[in-house]
Amino acid sequence: MDETLLRGRVWKFGDNISGDDGIIEFSIIREGFGKAFDEAALRAMCFRRLRPEFPEQVRPGDIVVGGRNFGHHNHVEVSVAIKASGIAAVVVESCESGIIRRALNVGLPVMTCPGITAAVEDGDVLEADPATGLIRAADGRVLPSRPFSPRMVEIWRAGGSIPLLQREFAERRAAAAAR
Amino acid sequence: MAGQSIAQKIIAHALGREAVEVGEYVTVSADHTVCQELFWPGHKRNLERIGVDRIPRPDKAVMVIDHSTSAAMGSHHHETHRTLRDWCDAQGIENFFGPGSGLRHLVMVERGFARPGLLIFSDEGNIASLGAVGALNIPISTEVIVSLIEDRNWLAVPPSARFALTGTLPFGVTARDLIQTIIRDFGATDRLLGCCVEFTGPAIANLSMDDRQTILASLFHSGAYTGVMPVDAAAMAYVAARAEGRPYRVVEADADADYVLEARYDLSAITPMVTRPPDLHGGVPVETVSGQRIDQATIGSCAGNRIDDMRAAAEILRGRRVARHVTLYITPGSREVYSAAAREGLLEVFSDAGATVLAPGCTTCWGYQGQLNDHEVLISTQQFNYQGRNGSRLADVYLAGPYAVAAAAVAGRIIDPRAMLAVAA
Numbered sequence: 001m002d003e004t005l006l007r008g009r010v011w012k013f014g015d016n017i018s019g020d021d022g023i024i025e026f027s028i029i030r031e032g033f034g035k036a037f038d039e040a041a042l043r044a045m046c047f048r049r050l051r052p053e054f055p056e057q058v059r060p061g062d063i064v065v066g067g068r069n070f071g072h073h074n075h076v077e078v079s080v081a082i083k084a085s086g087i088a089a090v091v092v093e094s095c096e097s098g099i100i101r102r103a104l105n106v107g108l109p110v111m112t113c114p115g116i117t118a119a120v121e122d123g124d125v126l127e128a129d130p131a132t133g134l135i136r137a138a139d140g141r142v143l144p145s146r147p148f149s150p151r152m153v154e155i156w157r158a159g160g161s162i163p164l165l166q167r168e169f170a171e172r173r174a175a176a177a178a179r
Numbered sequence: 180m181a182g183q184s185i186a187q188k189i190i191a192h193a194l195g196r197e198a199v200e201v202g203e204y205v206t207v208s209a210d211h212t213v214c215q216e217l218f219w220p221g222h223k224r225n226l227e228r229i230g231v232d233r234i235p236r237p238d239k240a241v242m243v244i245d246h247s248t249s250a251a252m253g254s255h256h257h258e259t260h261r262t263l264r265d266w267c268d269a270q271g272i273e274n275f276f277g278p279g280s281g282l283r284h285l286v287m288v289e290r291g292f293a294r295p296g297l298l299i300f301s302d303e304g305n306i307a308s309l310g311a312v313g314a315l316n317i318p319i320s321t322e323v324i325v326s327l328i329e330d331r332n333w334l335a336v337p338p339s340a341r342f343a344l345t346g347t348l349p350f351g352v353t354a355r356d357l358i359q360t361i362i363r364d365f366g367a368t369d370r371l372l373g374c375c376v377e378f379t380g381p382a383i384a385n386l387s388m389d390d391r392q393t394i395l396a397s398l399f400h401s402g403a404y405t406g407v408m409p410v411d412a413a414a415m416a417y418v419a420a421r422a423e424g425r426p427y428r429v430v431e432a433d434a435d436a437d438y439v440l441e442a443r444y445d446l447s448a449i450t451p452m453v454t455r456p457p458d459l460h461g462g463v464p465v466e467t468v469s470g471q472r473i474d475q476a477t478i479g480s481c482a483g484n485r486i487d488d489m490r491a492a493a494e495i496l497r498g499r500r501v502a503r504h505v506t507l508y509i510t511p512g513s514r515e516v517y518s519a520a521a522r523e524g525l526l527e528v529f530s531d532a533g534a535t536v537l538a539p540g541c542t543t544c545w546g547y548q549g550q551l552n553d554h555e556v557l558i559s560t561q562q563f564n565y566q567g568r569n570g571s572r573l574a575d576v577y578l579a580g581p582y583a584v585a586a587a588a589v590a591g592r593i594i595d596p597r598a599m600l601a602v603a604a
Contacts, residue, residue, distance in 0.1 A: 027567030
């Protein structure tokens with residue numbers, strides 16, 4: 001299952017960070033209801049209110065660590081912004097299940113892990129495995145998280161629900177054509 | 180294993196299992212998937228990208244045009260309406276409800292799609308209002324398209340909390356004031372995070388079906404995931420009149436079910452509340468903001484568009500006029516509510532008072548109608564008060580129940596509505 005193990009540099013945030021009015025600024029972009037996402041604009045605003053250097057300095061594969069009630073009040077654009085920034089996983093003390101869904105739907109794993117903020121510092125290297133629920137801090141300490149179901153792992157690995165269905169339907173059509 | 184909550188029992192039943200564990204990730208088929216039109220262009224692109232010819236269960240789909248009822252000039256909504264209607268026809272989806280039918284929250288209960296013990300996938304947390312008839316809403320956002328394509332989706336079995344309600348709401352106080360109080364108490368915490376809230380207690384018998392839906396529709400602002408009310412005699416009567424032979428099963432929690440939080444609210448201690456911008460948990464007693472001048476007032480949205488809300492607005496507006504500098508929009512939530520308001524003479528009261536009645540739909544709640552200029556102030560029964568919700572980011576949005584909104588429209592400023600009700604009575 002090693003291929004599901006993520007290893008990345010930590011960006012650490014505190015408790016009660018709003019999704020729409022913190023991680024992004026939803027009121028600026030809401031005119032786009034129902035249209036395709038402007039990923040460049042979302043990337044440029046992602047976490048900038050909390051860490052102005054984030055959009056410039058985030059690197060692909062980095063991991064966001066959040067506190068309690070992470071990303072409350074989040075439209076799907078919040079998940080798109082974090083994913084488009086190159087973040088490989090989000091590990092939080094607690095969050096509403098809505099952000100776990102919206103994030104997974106675009107291929108971003110959000111894992112809940114009580115105790116995570118005390119176990120890691122900003123800039124640490126953190127290991128996280130959504131398939132097994134393993135979270136390992138830089139000092140080797142292992143923390144518990146609930147493993148994703150097999151279907152959730154498939155969604156995550158495919159980069160989201162739509163890419164997964166696209167592939168599965170294509171495979172189904174190919175199999176039908178081969179018969 | 181501890182006893183099962185209502186949410187656990189409904190999910191376990193949908194899985195064909197005896198029990199499920201809180202926090203467990205399961206993949207399940209729901210009884211219905213209900214979907215609005217606003218994100219249809221994106222859903223349609225995805226359907227084409229995937230290459231979906233036929234969805235497996237068109238009978239489970241309930242498609243409702245509620246956000247963009249008027250397909251106004253300059254918008255793309257008329258195209259959305261056309262392509263959604265055509266797709267439903269091609270798929271054999273009979274449960275398509277066009278512009279003006281009402282909000283899917285109301286369509287689902289009024290037409291008997293939501294019934295006791297049913298599991299519903301929907302696109303929004305505020306559709307927890309279906310819990311008034313004992314159905315469990317699982318909000319899955321834009322993934323409704325996945326449920327339509329696959330007739331299944333994953334969910335995390337929610338933990339449950341239990342709120343015991345006692346007492347009776349005092350004169351001039353509504354169910355909206357109760358839920359704004361709950362949101363004030365929990366909205367800035369993670370104590371209800373991801374929970375299904377089971378309401379219980381003797382006070383519920385005194386709450387109308389509309390009151391129950393109002394409480395559940397805004398419950399998600401407290402951090403809760405979904406919620407249910409007990410299916411009592413009133414709920415059973417409502418369901419029996421609309422089920423038309425379709426099955427349902429009343430589900431009760433086990434006596435030893437596990438609750439992560441238990442709270443009590445004495446309804447007789449609730450007072451008229453106004454939630455200040457821009458936070459949803461910014462609820463204060465109305466007297467704290469009394470005197471605040473307003474420019475616009477709106478009564479509508481899934482949090483305040485049922486017949487009880489129309490009656491409450493009319494109690495204030497009967498024989499009175501909206502202040503000269505104020506625009507008041509009133510939106511009945513469905514054709515059923517609109518017709519009832521007409522039969523009861525409420526539409527005449529609204530019109531005589533100088534209010535504008537809009538077609539059933541989400542209308543002003545998401546800024547589709549009634550846009551605000553910089554520095555204008557709105558008081559509304561709607562769901563959200565963040566900056567920019569109704570136009571300018573420099574406008575302020577106060578949230579309140581129908582009495583307080585109608586009273587503010589008349590006075591031109593926020594006032595305690597009980598003064599006007601006392602005069603009317």
